[in-house]
Amino acid sequence: MKNILTISGSARTGSANRQLLEHLPVLFPELDFHLYEIAELPLFVDDAERTVIPEPVEEWRRSIQKAQAVIISTPEYVHNIPAILKNALEWVYATGEMAGKKILPIVFTPKPPRGDKAMQSLLFTLTALEAQVVASLQLYQEDWNDQNRKTDAEEMIRAAIDLL
Template sequence: MKILGIAASASKSSSNYYLLKAIEDLLSSPDEMQVIEGLEDFELFSPLRLEKGVPNNIQAFKQQVLAVDLILIATPEYTHNIPAVLKNMLEWCTASGEFAQKAVLPITFTPHEPRGKYAMISLLGSLQTMKAKMETQLPLYKTDVHILDHQMELPEDIREIIETAIDLYR
């Protein structure tokens, strides 16, 4: 199974990125998952921009989406919503349909409960509009993991939850 992890934060090397890297380490096959960051490098979506053509980095991203079996989107919550960079990425893919029937595991990764609830609602709404297939969702919290020097250690119970969620898509 080929998995694409999308760190949906506005900052490079965010805790969402390190969460996805920890999930990548958890999986049995080292080439099973690729984690990307850098959504802030995407040009701002505009229907008028489409008339000029899709920028190369966005075309490459769309090809990555099409080439995998499962997408993990790990997002923080900004002002009770998903980050603008994630919304922008989704807008680039809405009309062209890369997420249609694509298996997606939405993950919110926020400091503590109850944060993440509104971001999840927003993300689910967008993914449902795009006709993505979602079997479950994961609200995770920084209080549930150990972070040291940009490395994340997932406790056994969190590892089991993540593995069970991914297994739903196998």
């Protein structure tokens, strides 16, 4: 069973991005999804003299290493990815856990055209991390039905997940 780490770019309770990620095991019961709580990570400070890495950061790095692939679903805040997501990604820049890792970035926003700039920013960051982006999806909350599933995108999501 493929082990997939999922990351919500929003720490907000009831976040649509979190709901989307929590719905993936329903759509894909054959896969093993693990949602990581990036809100637990301390603020990244690039300190070359740091001798002790905080335990939440060590756990974050181990979670990425153990995963066969990563799915990131994020909203767009102020034409960018949320600071909490950028913070999490900065913790793995110098140590390389994302290098070569298969990644599916998803930007999930209320309606078009929102999300373009967040996706661009996320792709720039994933390139800097040397991640292997297999596909990228922009999904919109207004297109989901009462079961919190996008009626016309399930096949797109399935095709993208098959690339992981």
